[in-house]
Amino acid sequence: MSRKQRIxxxxxxxxxxxxxxxxxxxxxxxxxxxxxxxxxxxIDELRAKLDIHNSALAAISASQTEIESLEKTLNEMTERMLxxxxxxxxxxxxxxxxxxxxxxxxxxRKGVNTRLRAVAKSQSNRxx
Numbered sequence: 001m002s003r004k005q006r007i008x009x010x011x012x013x014x015x016x017x018x019x020x021x022x023x024x025x026x027x028x029x030x031x032x033x034x035x036x037x038x039x040x041x042x043i044d045e046l047r048a049k050l051d052i053h054n055s056a057l058a059a060i061s062a063s064q065t066e067i068e069s070l071e072k073t074l075n076e077m078t079e080r081m082l083x084x085x086x087x088x089x090x091x092x093x094x095x096x097x098x099x100x101x102x103x104x105x106x107x108x109r110k111g112v113n114t115r116l117r118a119v120a121k122s123q124s125n126r127x128x
Contacts, residue, residue: 003057008050014043 018040021028028036082101089095092104 003061005054005057006050008046011043011046011050014039014046018043 018036021036021039026036082096082099085099086096086101091101097103097106
């Protein structure tokens with residue numbers, strides 16, 4: 001899943017405006033630090049920062065993909081490890097419980113009446 005690259009409408013507008021100002025006078029100087037060269041330098045600085053930002057986003061996206069892949073692998077291994085402990089020691093063993101499983105003798109099952117009430121309640125909610 002890639003992240004959306006950032007674009008700057010302000011940058012696009014400034015580039016267009018700079019090219020139009022260059023047509024007026026390539027050495028345009030409006031006084032008080034407002035020269036065409038400073039304007040173009042600021043445009044270039046923003047473009048460079050956006051390039052760095054977008055490169056960092058691409059690196060983060062690649063890293064996120066790797067992390068998600070490793071998490072999936074780890075979850076699969078975790079499940080298989082618990083199944084292995086259950087196979088070796090049994091689902092009602094202390095070892096299975098120590099590995100993070102719930103012992104078969106400690107599982108609580110809902111009674112028939114509770115299940116029937118839950119079904120009736122969900123049906124009445126659908127009708128409302």
